[in-house]
Amino acid sequence: MEKDFGSMAALIGDPVRANILWTLLDGRAYTASELAIGVDTSAQNLSMHLGKLIKAGLLSVEIQGRHRYYTFSRPEVAYAVESLAGLLPARPATTTASADLPIRNCRTCYDHLAGRVGVELTESLVRQKLITRSANDFVVSKKGNRWFGQMGIDCEALRQQRRGFARACLDWTERRPHLAGSLGAALLQKMLDEHWLRRMANTRAVLVTPKGQKMLSELFR
Amino acid sequence: MEKDFGSMAALIGDPVRANILWTLLDGRAYTASELAIGVDTSAQNLSMHLGKLIKAGLLSVEIQGRHRYYTFSRPEVAYAVESLAGLLPARPATTTASADLPIRNCRTCYDHLAGRVGVELTESLVRQKLITRSANDFVVSKKGNRWFGQMGIDCEALRQQRRGFARACLDWTERRPHLAGSLGAALLQKMLDEHWLRRMANTRAVLVTPKGQKMLSELFR
DNA sequence: GGAATAGTTCAGCGCAGAATGAACTATAAA
DNA sequence: TTTATAGTTCATTCTGCGCTGAACTATTCC
Structure with missing residues (x-):
């Protein structure tokens, strides 16, 4: 035994x-x-x-x-x-230094955006009533459907995929949910394609480009 | 993390x-x-x-x-x-011999009672509506508070302790939960003090005394 | 059909980390 | 004091097991 x-x-x-x-x-x-x-x-x-x-x-x-x-x-x-x-020692008062690490700030979680930026982006979408939370998923409003359409993201097509469409994924640094699922993935892909974000090598951290800074603050605040 | x-x-x-x-x-x-x-x-x-x-x-x-x-x-x-x-694969065709091993029947888990006796005792407490399961804990009813009081166990005092009061601990032989936490520890201690149970040397197995047999079947069935 | 993607299997390399032996401190008994 | 017991530390050796690259099967898409 x-x-x-x-x-x-x-x-x-x-x-x-x-x-x-x-x-x-x-x-x-x-x-x-x-x-x-x-x-x-x-x-x-x-x-x-x-x-x-x-x-x-x-x-x-x-x-x-x-x-x-x-x-x-x-x-x-x-x-x-x-x-x-649960056996892990209680986190020793997150220092400002570690709070500013890129990996905490902006990173991918599998194929969608996570970290502080991912969470804040998601919360902005909720504030703008483009999506609403429902259990472990998000529901895209009509207004949201149009908005994603203008971004070049076809929600209907994404819904056909086997995987979850708009999952709420709990962030381990922020402890708040961010947008996941095929919609979250498509959004990240779009932002990478448009060069708002750039993947960093050998890490899940993501860099926000100057262009991205401008567009993100425009769209999400 | x-x-x-x-x-x-x-x-x-x-x-x-x-x-x-x-x-x-x-x-x-x-x-x-x-x-x-x-x-x-x-x-x-x-x-x-x-x-x-x-x-x-x-x-x-x-x-x-x-x-x-x-x-x-x-x-x-x-x-x-x-x-x-508890993650160990289900024992392949438990022989009657090994099923009767004292260690499977009645043993301690750290500081509370486990094994078949521990699980059945716990389930009896639930049947008698002295405790009810709630996620990974048990909740002691008013009736239960009185019952433990008559046993000489002060639930209020135990609740003050830092550690969990009435945890549900999953048993690796029975694959069902038994009562742990400070309440489980107090109950075991009581049963040892009253000579219902006796620890065996160099093992976690516990012996049920004749007196214990009588009392346990009285209280829990 | 051929090409691309998803996933597995296998042989050999490399290294983190466990085990060993020797030297060390500290308490207790004689 | 000396001797024995309890336990740790350090430098060194050694080895199990994870990792890699290459070759393989299976499914999907064009």
Whole structure:
């Protein structure tokens, strides 16, 4: 028994696997490549780790076409992850220095915008009554549909996709939700295409360009 | 945050450290040399591992003469260890032999009662509407307050403690929750004091005395 | 059909981190 | 005082396991 416990602990104790579990904590199903982006490792390596987690019965897969969606096999896994996170020492009074780190300020969460900028953008959309919160999703108003249309984003098309259309994703730095789902992804893509934002290498941090600064303050404040 | 979680998981994920935590799960304080024997490794190596667990705040030491007694620094650590154990694959066709092992039947989890007896006792309390489940805690009803009072347990005093009052701790053999927290600890202590239960040496198993059999079946069925 | 995308498997490399041995401090007994 | 026990620290060795690159299968799209 203690042997079993040791191997279970070792299983969770790898940085990559821990990050996978941490990512899955939002309850959504992720494909292998999404996870590879999220935990920032190669596809092969991730595949190996997923295999171990599957074999141990922590995760389950659902195969859909050429995609494989990974989730927790049962809620107990999420509870255990949370109880582990609960052991972390209480955050030592976030310093102004670390509060200004780019990664806290403006970053991507999988394929949409997160961090302070992501949250404030989302809240601006709500204030302008372009979207409204509904449980774990956002609902786009008629006014919002037009607005996104003018941005070159076709909400109807996005709604057809399998994945969530306009999810509310809880931000771990801001502790407030930001716009996710296919709509959030499309919005980020648009802002990257228009060179309002630029991805930084080897990190999820995102840079706001001068042009972006102008456009964002115009559209969202 | 994910980094912190990863390092916490890695901390627990070493075989020796996992065994240390597993050993300490009985709530007793162990000296370094006792642990070295228990987890079967050298003294120096163990000392190194204990140092890491201490630095991470999972364990605390009390120095008495030339001995150093190690324990969990707080009950949450024990809960997390149990929840990890709960992830172990369902035992393949539990033989009648292993199902009857004392350790499965009646044991302590850190400082409260677990195993089949612990779970059934908890479920009896729920049936009698003395407590009700609420997320990861139990709520004690007015009737329950009186009941615990008659047992000589002062719920109000227990509520003042820093630690959780009536936690629901998931049992790794029964896969159902049992009563933990300061209330669970007080109840176990009471049953030990009244000689309904007796701790067995060098194990987490607990013996139900004849007197205990009588009282338990009276109170809980 | 061919090309692109999604994902896995396998062999070999590399390194973080665990284990070891020796030296050290400190308490307790004789 | 000397000896034994309890425990830690440090420098060094060693090894398990994660990571990479290459090759592979499977599905979708054109």
